[in-house]
Amino acid sequence: MPERLCSNPVWPCAMCGAASCLSGFSGLDVVIHGSSGCYFYPASLLQTPIHATLIVEEEVIFGAEERLRRVVGEIAGTGRPVAVVQSCVPAVMGEDIGKALEGIEAFVVDSPGFTGGMEEGYRRAISALAPTVDPGETGVTIDGLNPIDPFWRGNMLEAERLVGAAGGTVAAAIAAGPLNSLRRCGAAVLQTNPGLASGIGTPAGSLLGIPATETAFERLADLRGLDVGAVLDEADAAEERIGRASDKFLSRSDPPTVAVFGEAAYATFVSDALVRYLDAEVVVRAPRNGEGAVTSLNAIRDMILETEPGLILGSSFEHAVAPDVPYVGITFPQRGRVRLRARTLAGIEGSLSLMDDVLNACQETKRL
Missing domain, CATH: 3.40.50.1980 (Nitrogenase molybdenum iron protein domain)
Structure with a gap:
């Protein structure tokens, strides 16, 4: 079974x-x-x-x-x-x-x-x-959107924004938008979640993380001839903003010890970002799917209690195990929380949003 x-x-x-x-x-x-x-x-x-x-x-x-x-x-x-x-x-x-x-x-x-x-x-x-690529379609396909993901709508909007900033258009989004748009997918594909790749078209790259986003748009320039200079400039500016905020935090606090739980691509992106910007020690990285998947509530509890992280990123399950530990939600379910506005983990705004939440979670708890 x-x-x-x-x-x-x-x-x-x-x-x-x-x-x-x-x-x-x-x-x-x-x-x-x-x-x-x-x-x-x-x-x-x-x-x-x-x-x-x-x-x-x-x-x-x-x-x-x-x-x-x-x-x-x-x-x-x-x-x-x-x-x-x-x-x-x-x-x-x-x-x-x-x-x-x-x-x-x-x-x-x-x-x-x-x-x-x-x-x-x-x-x-x-x-x-059965989505199909239209050879005459010059627009880009956004891939990897999943309505069960609390970030899917924000990821879609951020991907559309960045493509527009490069002078391009979105031909289709998977899984979002009109059903009939699947008959005219663009050949160039941007991934908001590589773990849910549909397999159509030519992947330009992932939008999880600023370095990955820069690489994806450089590839998109080659595939579609878009002017991606504005996107790359925005990415550099965002890196500087994150760097300044992170340095300020580290001047007053030690690098956090972190436990990350979530869909595999998200867990990898989040872990890498916290190491990159905060020199974090990732004591747990537990993907929900793929190799080494952790889907047992008992296993999740044991990992948290054994490692005693100073910051947890995951779902309501992990937050319930250690409610006094700084927490940022990155996967479903997010019980007891109102989520009306679009939130993103993808693209430039996704990294800014993630680091906003992480730094604020750590600082709010420190002030208590």
Whole structure:
């Protein structure tokens, strides 16, 4: 039995990843074919409108094709295409979803929770939507956006801002924007999260961190002939601002000992940034996914209690273990916090925002 199932509270399963990806596109209705539990968990994280068949016990035994067709048929009456995400129970039952939806315009994403973690479902959803590069499109594709990520909207806005500053345009964003934009993706691709690369086009590079952003835009200049001078100048100015603030902090305080928990690409970026700017000692770097993934609440607790970090970056789970330790949220869930404005970790503003939060967290606690 795979380790990561829907019941894992720390890192969502493939079904959640597929629903998250699909929910980012406008002009598409998303239906989870499963029980109420399969619906409410991703719905609580996404906080965007999605639908569900909400199958009941009798249908687990006798089949839920009739309910699926009825629910999807009603939603399809709006005129928008529908994406159906399969959960564990219908998959185990072996339901013929394609036959049940015959005559209805629908994308079917086979991503039950037991097939893997969030990234697997995200990629299966992208594969079902089949984005394509338009050879005549001169705009840039923004990749790696995930609506389950508390930074996804800010990452999208920052990527669009930087591309505009270089005189370019955004052709499509994955996973965001109109569904039909996936038919005209630009060949040059900027990654807001390399761990969720869709695989289309030619990667220009990652936007996680100022050095990476500079490299990505230099590559974008080669790929698309954009004038990236303004972006590079802004990046240099941001580095100086961070350097001055960090030096001021270090003149009064020792470098922090840090524990970082989060999606692998974010955890690497954050750890590197804190070492770069604050000479931090990273005593824990625990990715949620990939090699060395840590998704056990007990393991998370043990890591924090054993290393006693002076700063924690992660989710509500880590904050609950050591509520008196300076804390910065970099991954979901962020329980008990209102998050209305767009926040970014990507691009130039992402690094400025991260260091803002880190320095303020450390200083606020020091003053208590």
